Amino acid sequence: MLMGDPSSESSLEVLLGSSQVAARVRELGDEISRDYHGRTPHLVGILKGAWVFMADLVRNLVIEVTVDFLGIQSYGAGTTSSGEVKITKDLDVSIAGRDVLIVEDIIDTGRTYQYLQGVLSAHKPKSLKLVTLLDKSSHRAVPVKADYIGFRIPDVFVVGYGLDYDQKFRRLPDVRYLRGVASVPHPSRPGW
Numbered sequence: 001m002l003m004g005d006p007s008s009e010s011s012l013e014v015l016l017g018s019s020q021v022a023a024r025v026r027e028l029g030d031e032i033s034r035d036y037h038g039r040t041p042h043l044v045g046i047l048k049g050a051w052v053f054m055a056d057l058v059r060n061l062v063i064e065v066t067v068d069f070l071g072i073q074s075y076g077a078g079t080t081s082s083g084e085v086k087i088t089k090d091l092d093v094s095i096a097g098r099d100v101l102i103v104e105d106i107i108d109t110g111r112t113y114q115y116l117q118g119v120l121s122a123h124k125p126k127s128l129k130l131v132t133l134l135d136k137s138s139h140r141a142v143p144v145k146a147d148y149i150g151f152r153i154p155d156v157f158v159v160g161y162g163l164d165y166d167q168k169f170r171r172l173p174d175v176r177y178l179r180g181v182a183s184v185p186h187p188s189r190p191g192w
């Protein structure tokens with residue numbers, strides 16, 4: 001049940017503070033730099049939610065990378081995504097033969113990433129991995145796993161650090177959740 005107005009900043013509670021997020025993003029940067037040592041991975045950020053995370057992540061890498069973005073819109077009914085995804089911005093360059101690292105804000109049911117895995121594998125990358133800032137693994141509907149996970153979080157609806165509720169709160173420097181809300185009834189969500 002909805003306790004507060006989800007569109008009001010006062011109904012938000014901090015889940016992960018900005019310095020906690022920054023420290024974890026530094027660790028992910030180290031790990032990815034080690035794993036891809038000697039290679040130039042191609043980072044593909046999923047718009048719009050992942051852009052803030054990706055901007056911080058690349059600045060914590062000590063290996064060369066190239067970047068691209070894929071814009072998607074989920075056709076979610078109710079509180080979960082259906083996995084039916086419309087591409088709103090296609091990739092600019094081919095990923096064939098590249099070490100592709102998808103950058104996501106959050107994996108929830110897993111349906112969006114499952115769809116992306118299918119679409120992107122068809123373009124024959126040399127490797128395809130996923131880094132996600134947040135993982136709501138308890139809410140998974142399909143068996144997908146991220147290769148790098150910033151934080152495992154409970155089944156709450158989160159905003160901030162790029163994530164939105166109805167396009168709001170992306171600017172918040174930390175990750176907050178809507179108090180008393182397990183999963184939030186969301187409006188039609190272009191840009192998820």
Ligand code: IMP
Pocket residue numbers: 049080081083104105106107108109110111112113156157158159163164165191192
């Ligand atoms: P999935 O297909 O259920 O894994 O949904 C993944 C997408 O839904 C993410 O890329 C987000 O854009 C969006 N999403 C899922 N949970 C949340 C949340 O708690 N806050 C904001 N966006 C969310």
Ligand code: MG
Pocket residue numbers: 046047048049050104105106192
């Ligand atoms: Mg997203």
